[in-house]
Amino acid sequence: MASAWLIRRFIDNQATFAFRDEAELQELSSELEVSYDVRGGDFTHIDELCTFEVLLRSFGLAAKELGYLAGIVHDIDIKDGKFAAPEAQVIEMIIKGIRNRALPDSETLEQGMAIFEALYLSITEKPQEGVTVCQA
Template identity: 40%
Template sequence: MPATAATSAPDRLLLLHELPPGKSTGRVTVWRRLRRIGAESVGAAWALPLDEENREAFEWLRGEIVALGGRCAIFEAREVSGAGGPDETAEVARLERSGYRRRVWVTRPRPGIDRMASAWLIRRFVDPEARFEFSEKAPGGRSRRIAFDMFGAAFGHRGRRCSFEVLAASFGLKESRIRELGGLVRAVDLHEEAADPAAARMIERLVAGLRASHADDFGLLEAGMALFEALYSSPPPGAGTGQRAGARPAPRDGKERRQRR
């Protein structure tokens, strides 16, 4: 009798990992090595066919991740029939913004470009009264605190998409300007080639300057959100210097800006 889906033997290896904040070079190195050995992105995990050679490759990589101060786990799994391989252009499940209002959004300390952009997107389009917290671990259980751009977060990297792009897709934000910003964020965050290299270099330098000049994480995040509001509101090349059509200022109400409650 053929094996059923419930009793099929594992046929894949999955690697889950997390690197500490401030390890951007190590993060890119790990990502490149995963690509080099042929691993495929499946949600928050990386997958290879189950065999001894691939197990050894993952074990070597786990050692490097741990040496960088990170965490890593390797699992055996079975590919679900009909699920197919990872598709970096696959649709992201649409979510209703009304179910994500007046929440506390949690991310890692020392926000970088993806977390700055994601926080701006959340407060600008999803949750105008969003408050933010910083933690090394994502909240568990049925907490009303929502994690983003961190290990175990619902809104994190997916395939080649950065967290900003996953959030935009999840809440149906399809405006061309948001797509452009998403491409720049992804290029800087993952060290990919940008459609506009000069713009990517400029934003990378601005973010680095903010990180160098703000010791407080809350102040850093606020400054990063202000940066992305300015980028979003700026006119496209050749369109003059007036306010971008349809732009509205980001929420400035004191209640909305208090994040330390």
Template identity: 50%
Template structure:
């Protein structure tokens, strides 16, 4: 097990179930020599060889195997970046950046993990280049927001009347996920059972029709305020005291804000289900409806 861990950390590729392979370098040659010595020292046996080629495979095929292995390694980094991207998007929509040192810490931690993987990305895979670019974009955005933040006053939540929001078309950003799915469910469940939904680009917010209401979008009538996600803003705006809604709000906040304010053990499982819906849905409308179904089931489970 110890030898296996060392090989994995070094970026060695399991090959045909019988060996591990590494690209040749003086560093890898020395690594293998020490590894053999270590195995012998523990009472085992080990050997390594230098080969010019593998007769049954082209070099390009071997490189592709290494790159596929690195793609799997990058997947955890990708998930972490998606969470940070959602958090930064939340800040852009009006959430306060105060008290979010954890955001910087999480980004730093991911950047260190990315560096470790890139050290064993021997053939500079495309996946690594894409992840690196996303990381650099997030780092630049976070620095920009930290410089821009000057203690802007958080606007108060204006009380709303449910009767004023009947027969509306509710519009939000494309590619709906946690906060938008939950908010759409809340709208149809507690505000307007006949509500219809649409999807817009953020630049269209200023040119909405008379009967349209924008939510969870920059400049929308209902969106993030302070450290509250859109779902929480809806609850306070319409004074919805249902205890089950508040439990769901903690889950939505945890997944959307990523600030560790609430410890909700079921949050991760809900996120995985919603991510599956997002990936397999035929359209944004389909994803929204399916996501709303999940929140309806979650609501009933809290009874």
């Protein structure tokens, strides 16, 4: 979900997503189809990096906010606690809840992407005028 959000938000805003089983990946119907986050995919885990991190590096996306999100995604995906992101457990629970709704894949993906958009906006957008912000 996070990688799909990253792709559509920062790499290709016209990207569409198809869901295929592993056998079908060998027969991608178009050179415009790119596989990700699957074994043998065009973009997938490399060494200790999750797909989200691989995409950031591959496309030169270096904004600190994306790095912050990458830490959360890494901790959810790799589960090695490398970034000790306190948000990771809660975001993972929300994603699990979305998946447990048993919606069609495309709807599940869109809802998950909305979570990552909201998370991204929460760390990039300045509060509206007149809103009191807690200064910890």
